Amino acid sequence: MKLLFASDSFKGTLSSRQTIELLTKAAREVFGSCECAGVLVADGGEGTIDAVIAANQGKRLQVPVHGPLMERREAYYGKLDERRAILEMAAASGLPMVPLELREPRNTTTYGTGELLKDALDHGFTDISIAIGGSATNDGGMGCMRALGVRFLDADGIELEGRGADLARVVHIDCSGMDKRIAQAKFTVMCDVNNPLCGKNGATYTFGKQKGGSPKALDELEAGMQNYRDVLIRELGINPDKIPGSGAAGGLGAALLVFCRAVLKSGIETVLDLIDFDKQLEGVSLVITGEGQTDWQSCFGKVIQGVGCRCKSHGIPVIALVGSMGDGAEQIFDYGICSMVTTINGVMGLEEALHNAEELYYNGAVRMFRLLHVGMGLGANGERDEV
Numbered sequence: 001m002k003l004l005f006a007s008d009s010f011k012g013t014l015s016s017r018q019t020i021e022l023l024t025k026a027a028r029e030v031f032g033s034c035e036c037a038g039v040l041v042a043d044g045g046e047g048t049i050d051a052v053i054a055a056n057q058g059k060r061l062q063v064p065v066h067g068p069l070m071e072r073r074e075a076y077y078g079k080l081d082e083r084r085a086i087l088e089m090a091a092a093s094g095l096p097m098v099p100l101e102l103r104e105p106r107n108t109t110t111y112g113t114g115e116l117l118k119d120a121l122d123h124g125f126t127d128i129s130i131a132i133g134g135s136a137t138n139d140g141g142m143g144c145m146r147a148l149g150v151r152f153l154d155a156d157g158i159e160l161e162g163r164g165a166d167l168a169r170v171v172h173i174d175c176s177g178m179d180k181r182i183a184q185a186k187f188t189v190m191c192d193v194n195n196p197l198c199g200k201n202g203a204t205y206t207f208g209k210q211k212g213g214s215p216k217a218l219d220e221l222e223a224g225m226q227n228y229r230d231v232l233i234r235e236l237g238i239n240p241d242k243i244p245g246s247g248a249a250g251g252l253g254a255a256l257l258v259f260c261r262a263v264l265k266s267g268i269e270t271v272l273d274l275i276d277f278d279k280q281l282e283g284v285s286l287v288i289t290g291e292g293q294t295d296w297q298s299c300f301g302k303v304i305q306g307v308g309c310r311c312k313s314h315g316i317p318v319i320a321l322v323g324s325m326g327d328g329a330e331q332i333f334d335y336g337i338c339s340m341v342t343t344i345n346g347v348m349g350l351e352e353a354l355h356n357a358e359e360l361y362y363n364g365a366v367r368m369f370r371l372l373h374v375g376m377g378l379g380a381n382g383e384r385d386e387v
Contacts, residue, residue, distance in 0.1 A: 002283050003027055005038040007290040008303035009047050010323055013357035016040040016047055023288055026365035030373055039280050043303045044131040044190040044267020049078040049088055055275035056080040063119045065092045065112035068136040069102065077116055085125040089113040089249060090134035095211060098136045103212025105138035105221060106165040110252050114147025121181045129270055130256065131190040132249040138164040138208050138221050140228045141255020149177040150259060167224025170231050187262035190270045192301030195247035197240040197254045198226050203247035225251060232258060268306030277310055287311050290321040296328025299335060308336030321364055341368045
């Protein structure tokens with residue numbers, strides 16, 4: 001029997017790598033000698049670059065960039081080979097970079113994300129994947145594209161900085177200085193939302209509040225985003241509201257789709273392709289996956305949904321070891337997950353669960369494997385299969 005471990009991180013406690021180590025230890029405690037393998041996975045959010053780098057024997061490339069408030073900071077992205085690179089916009093323009101008291105999407109910019117992209121082009125990469133979750137921004141991607149040579153001009157012909165507040169001031173877009181290497185590269189945007197750029201389900205009203213936007217600020221940003229959209233339609237002939245996902249990351253999705261002709265793809269599906277997950281399944285009898293909390297949202301582009309579907313297509317059973325189960329968690333059984341075990345083993349508060357996450361996870365893994373061991377003895381004629 002060969003076991004494959006492919007769990008998401010348990011945010012704030014266990015990394016994907018730690019889950020592999022704990023599952024391996026637990027499996028060997030229960031089964032003795034058994035073949036165990038593990039692969040780091042993520043869904044386009046936290047840990048994505050590290051998971052993909054590990055699977056491809058790639059490396060980190062450090063880059064000095066400007067953060068969401070144009071402060072100087074260090075960021076990095078992943079080199080997979082001489083042609084392919086993977087970036088996380090959150091490494092340069094992420095919400096955690098902005099202190100709570102300074103969160104105001106009218107003031108933030110994706111300029112640093114553009115600097116990451118420019119560095120990737122400078123290194124000669126022509127196949128670039130970009131995870132765009134976790135943004136602090138609502139600038140329509142103007143900052144990002146400005147770093148790549150696009151000029152956004154106001155009524156007086158003055159170039160705008162590319163912050164959220166500049167959306168309302170754009171009247172002309174000058175693409176003559178846009179980095180020519182963009183046309184020669186392939187861009188994949190890793191994203192699991194299909195929101196349009198504008199409207200009640202658009203970038204501003206859907207995601208702006210969590211980035212610190214007040215009702216007044218959101219109304220201003222929405223009006224600005226509509227102006228930006230109209231300029232894109234008038235000057236580039238593309239209506240981003242007709243492109244699903246253009247509202248992702250405060251409109252960065254729109255900029256990448258319009259200016260870079262990027263392809264939008266599910267984060268987990270992109271990661272599974274980049275780590276060659278299907279090949280990892282060769283000879284595998286059972287896969288263990290998991291995440292911190294499973295609920296109805298887990299069915300929409302999360303790790304356990306992606307892993308479950310891939311394994312289902314190969315006829316391989318999957319069990320999820322999760323921290324806890326929330327509303328609608330059982331819906332995940334429709335996506336290749338055969339059963340689910342929680343690490344929580346009694347009544348406890350969140351703080352206690354987080355503090356004891358490693359012990360709880362290991363004990364949960366042992367319970368899960370003991371159940372599997374019993375199940376292996378319930379085959380034909382009651383004979384126990386050999387491990």
